[in-house]
Amino acid sequence: MNAFYPSVGKIRFEGSQSDNPLAFRHYDPDAAIAGRTMREHLRFAMSYWHTMVAEGTDMFGVGTVDKHYGATDPMAQARNKALAAFELMNKLDFDFYCFHDRDIAPEADNLTETNRRLDQIADLLADLQKDSGKQVLWGTANLFSHPRYRHGAGTACTADVFAFAAAQIKKALELTVRLGGAGYVFWGGREGYETLLNTDMRLELDNLARLMRLAVDYARSIGFTGDFYVEPKPKEPTKHQYDFDAATVIGFLRQYGLDQDFKLNVEANHATLAGHSFQHELRLARINGMLGSVDANQGDLLLGWDTDQFPTNIYDAAWCMYEVLKAGGFTNGGLNFDAKARRASSSLEDIFYGYIAGMDTFALGLKLADRIIRDGRLDQFLADRYASWNDGLGARIRAGQVSLAELERFALAKGEVETGSGRQEYLETLINNLIIG
Ligand code: XLS
Ligand code: NI
Numbered sequence: 001m002n003a004f005y006p007s008v009g010k011i012r013f014e015g016s017q018s019d020n021p022l023a024f025r026h027y028d029p030d031a032a033i034a035g036r037t038m039r040e041h042l043r044f045a046m047s048y049w050h051t052m053v054a055e056g057t058d059m060f061g062v063g064t065v066d067k068h069y070g071a072t073d074p075m076a077q078a079r080n081k082a083l084a085a086f087e088l089m090n091k092l093d094f095d096f097y098c099f100h101d102r103d104i105a106p107e108a109d110n111l112t113e114t115n116r117r118l119d120q121i122a123d124l125l126a127d128l129q130k131d132s133g134k135q136v137l138w139g140t141a142n143l144f145s146h147p148r149y150r151h152g153a154g155t156a157c158t159a160d161v162f163a164f165a166a167a168q169i170k171k172a173l174e175l176t177v178r179l180g181g182a183g184y185v186f187w188g189g190r191e192g193y194e195t196l197l198n199t200d201m202r203l204e205l206d207n208l209a210r211l212m213r214l215a216v217d218y219a220r221s222i223g224f225t226g227d228f229y230v231e232p233k234p235k236e237p238t239k240h241q242y243d244f245d246a247a248t249v250i251g252f253l254r255q256y257g258l259d260q261d262f263k264l265n266v267e268a269n270h271a272t273l274a275g276h277s278f279q280h281e282l283r284l285a286r287i288n289g290m291l292g293s294v295d296a297n298q299g300d301l302l303l304g305w306d307t308d309q310f311p312t313n314i315y316d317a318a319w320c321m322y323e324v325l326k327a328g329g330f331t332n333g334g335l336n337f338d339a340k341a342r343r344a345s346s347s348l349e350d351i352f353y354g355y356i357a358g359m360d361t362f363a364l365g366l367k368l369a370d371r372i373i374r375d376g377r378l379d380q381f382l383a384d385r386y387a388s389w390n391d392g393l394g395a396r397i398r399a400g401q402v403s404l405a406e407l408e409r410f411a412l413a414k415g416e417v418e419t420g421s422g423r424q425e426y427l428e429t430l431i432n433n434l435i436i437g
């Protein structure tokens with residue numbers, strides 16, 4: 001199909017010497033690396049909301065890109081949008097996409113009609129998936145755009161809104177299952193607060209967990225075997241989002257007994273908004289066995305908001321893939337480009353340049369991460385640095401066999417201790433040399 005992006009053909013791998021801007025230079029989908037093909041490692045997904053829906057509006061101006069897909073009737077638009085989505089995914093060789101319920105079909109003025117519209121578009125998406133082999137990486141419900149969610153959804157001050165959110169999640173879960181989705185995301189939306197003056201934080205947090213528990217129980221009852229994810233974010237739209245960062249979310253999931261069903265969907269831009277590096281959030285998820293999926297984008301460190309830019313930072317991509325490889329690779333998750341072209345990048349080709357940039361950056365990141373791991377010097381340095389924990393006193397402390405009094409006796413007898421160098425500059429140069437060559 002060549003109806004919506006006629007000026008762009010199929011994007012192919014041409015190698016790093018290619019100067020064709022509409023080609024991959026690093027993403028060679030079927031090339032093998034570290035025991036899997038690049039396609040299998042990276043599991044790239046297109047984000048329906050940024051790519052197919054967002055028109056480039058900002059606080060100061062209207063859209064700069066036309067996303068009507070040649071139709072005026074909202075349902076005709078939704079159908080064309082689905083066709084355009086699959087044309088774009090075919091051209092960029094995507095295997096997966098992610099969507100919110102409201103991205104794929106317009107909301108009507110009552111829930112029955114809204115759900116009927118969703119079913120109609122789901123029929124079309126199911127056909128398009130069957131023809132192309134493309135799949136849903138994860139689905140989710142948009143519980144933040146409609147004014148009814150102005151006080152939150154699961155954390156709303158009224159039970160009625162909670163019920164509406166639950167109904168919407170139920171339908172979004174059914175859609176996700178019907179379309180064979182491997183995951184389901186809870187991103188906080190408006191689950192947070194602007195001021196504690198009007199907020200019952202205890203009740204709101206308990207209710208958020210109740211909604212998640214209801215969602216898990218229902219999804220499992222209709223045959224969903226994939227992963228649930230929480231996507232941490234510290235602020236925006238609310239001043240304080242409850243799912244602040246990975247550490248906060250892991251604590252929350254454990255507190256409410258949700259940690260067997262949920263993992264994390266770590267987004268680069270959200271990590272930096274929380275004052276962490278992307279890798280910090282990924283590491284925390286990994287060491288807790290909860291590295292589920294990734295929203296691949298990047299922010300602008302000079303701006304304090306979620307700019308959702310296409311990722312081009314090679315170091316960040318390398319460290320992301322390093323954490324993914326160390327976690328044993330993705331299972332149900334993948335790399336969803338929660339990213340959009342800049343408002344001024346308003347030509348038809350720009351979305352292709354954006355995705356090519358992101359996909360090539362992560363393909364290169366994968367190669368570099370594999371190189372760092374195969375080189376082995378970084379792992380060896382770490383092993384040596386912590387070697388004293390493997391036997392003798394260290395091993396006994398780890399086994400819980402030593403009292404405070406015994407440690408004091410040891411320290412008194414020892415005199416001063418030797419601590420060694422952290423060698424940060426040496427390590428940074430090692431990595432630079434591995435990356436730059
Ligand atoms: C917003 C989030 C959102 C989620 C899906 O900041 O990143 O796009 O990924 O609801
Ligand atoms: Ni975001």
Ligand code: NI
Binds near residue numbers: 187231267295338
């Ligand atoms: Ni996201």
